[in-house]
Amino acid sequence: MSSTSPVRGSFRPAALAQKTARDLTFPAERWNGPSQPMDDEARRASARRLPHDDTLQPEARLAGLLLLLYAQWPAAISRLTVDHIEETDGAVRIHLGAVPVEFPAPVADLALQQIAVRRSHAVLARTDSPRLLPGGRPGRPISAWDVGERLRKLGIRLAEARSTALSQLATELPAAVLARTLGIDITVAVKWQRAAAGDRGAYAADVARRTQPNGAR
Structure with missing residues (x-):
């Protein structure tokens, strides 16, 4: 995978047989399918920009990528700790569900940078498991509102970005894998897969109509 494009090929679950999830998973969340307009070009542009834009805070950039690439809602992002990310055999993975997801290179670098900062903070604050993102107030954990x-x-439209990310992921992964990697309910994963299939079918039909010669039936 190219280090300049965190979008293409960025969602790589570890082998299903690899039992490394430990106790780091969240309860499955019930999402009801797309309810917002979707703009994949805007999502991709933001995902390409965030890993390299040093004018922005690293923790905000990482949070943005977790939403844009992995459809993580602010409430889930706010609960992440440094222990949800692991580095093994040269790969950096995050546990969002039962199966870890491997970060592409630019996102991995950003995650490792954030872990180093937060672990240093943990030593000073004498806490064993610091949140991945710092809270808005000293001594307080970050809230979902802070993440949002x-x-x-960053200019990210939360509901639109999540819907777009989920729709794209649903076209690439079976529903069972989608549920286990993102930590969502299997029935919701199936709904997303069906919705994504419907979107692809409607798009293909529209392209076919527009490319037919005048008068063709």
């Missing part, structure tokens, strides 16, 4: 505000300041 940081993402909005």
